[in-house]
Amino acid sequence: MRQIICGLLIFFVTIGFSACAPKQKKVVDPGSERIYRITVSDRFGRISSEFWTIDKLEKLGVKTIFSSYFDRAMKYDDAEFKVVSLLKIISQFELKSGEDAILLNCFDDYQGILPISDALKYDLQLATKIELGFGSSKPDWLNPLLVVVSDGKEPPFAERFLTANIRELKFVRLSxxxxxxxxxxxxxxxxxxxxxxxxxxxxxxxxxxxxxxxxxxxxxxxxxxxxxxxxxxxxxxxxxxxxxxxxxxxxxxxxxxxxxxxxxxxxxxxxxxxxxxxx
The missing domain is CATH 1.10.760 (Cytochrome Bc1 Complex; Chain D, domain 2)
Incomplete structure (x- = not known):
């Protein structure tokens, strides 16, 4: 009988601690070993690619931000992102063929495109990790790399500023x-x-x-x-x-x-x- 009572006490204490525990955010992280391609062409039109990991991207400088733009579009509250500046990534490459945009090829056959001028004007970021609020549902496509609009920036409200699940950044000419x-x-x-x-x-x-x-x-x-x-x-x-x-x-x-x-x-x-x- 004593064993039964002790067992019940342990069960209720465990339930009590679980109920009082802080609510955890849902972390969307594909893992640091995922490989991303960045593709450029030289002045003769010859194409070459570099392969980057999350660790390599984050060595350019990483910070944590919120995005009311993202929350508004996705109907979330207080989503949190670990991001790298898209401009810092662009600065690693010498564009010799008049490229003025970045084609964003995604793992799920989605294809976004952003003028480089937008990256500059709106200080666009790429998220390497996404944390959603407790209880938020996550669609399958919502994975890093993800374009993020920082708070304080107000680009046009459009689908193109929400590109997710990116596997390749390719420099192209809009024309x-x-x-x-x-x-x-x-x-x-x-x-x-x-x-x-x-x-x-x-x-x-x-x-x-x-x-x-x-x-x-x-x-x-x-x-x-x-x-x-x-x-x-x-x-x-x-x-x-x-x-x-x-x-x-x-x-x-x-x-x-x-x-x-x-x-x-x-x-x-x-x-x-x-x-x-x-x-």
Whole structure:
């Protein structure tokens, strides 16, 4: 009987200590052995890559910050980041071919892109570790390396400032990257406006003409934008997949209006017609 009573006492004391223990943050850390590629080209166009680990990145200087920009977009509270300045990383390389942007290739086939001028203007950081508040749910894609906007900086509220799960930084020229799409966007004022919305919020997952990521569907193959039924299907599916409460926290709806989505469809329709003329 004494053993039973002692056992119960130990059980309740343990429960008491557990209940009083401080709540721990959820740490998102892929491990220091993960390898990242940084790719540059010389003045002759020859491409070469360096391989970096978290330890090597953090030797450039690491600090801990918060980001109200990230919390607002992800509906989190007090997420905490260990970060390295993106400008410090850029400064390690001599850009000889007019590169003015960084292509961000990700482990999950997402592809972001940032003008180097944005890194300078908004003092962008790369997170090597993410700590979410207690009880926060983490989507599978939310892993370092992650672009982070520091508090006190206010870039446009757009998907491109939230690129995560980065495996490669590749220096490129914006004119080369967007050129094939920008040419088609000149078809009309509406198509041009749609291109701007698309490149800042959609191209990362839905590639076009060899540009962008392959995480999402090929939109021109799925939707008939020349038909009203196809446009309505696109709008319905967009709302179902990208609303604020979706399970994967891909809330693109917060970045675009209904009118902007209409301009996106104008741009995609112009692209489709351009392809049909060539075939």
């Amino acid at each position: 080369d990257y967007y050129g094939p799409l920008r040419k088609i966007a000149k078809d009309s004022k509406e198509a041009s406006q749609g291109f701007e919305v698309y490149k800042n919020n959609c191209l990362f997952c839905h590639s076009l003409k060899g540009r962008g990521g392959n995480k999402g569907a090929r939109l021109l193959q799925v939707y008939e934008f020349a038909k009203e039924t196809g446009q309505q299907k696109f709008l319905n599916n967009f709302k179902n997949s990208h609303h604020k409460d979706n399970a994967d926290k891909q809330n693109v709806e917060q970045f675009v209006t209904r009118d902007q989505l209409q301009r996106v469809m104008d741009f995609l329709l112009a692209l489709k017609r351009s392809e049909e003329k060539k075939s």
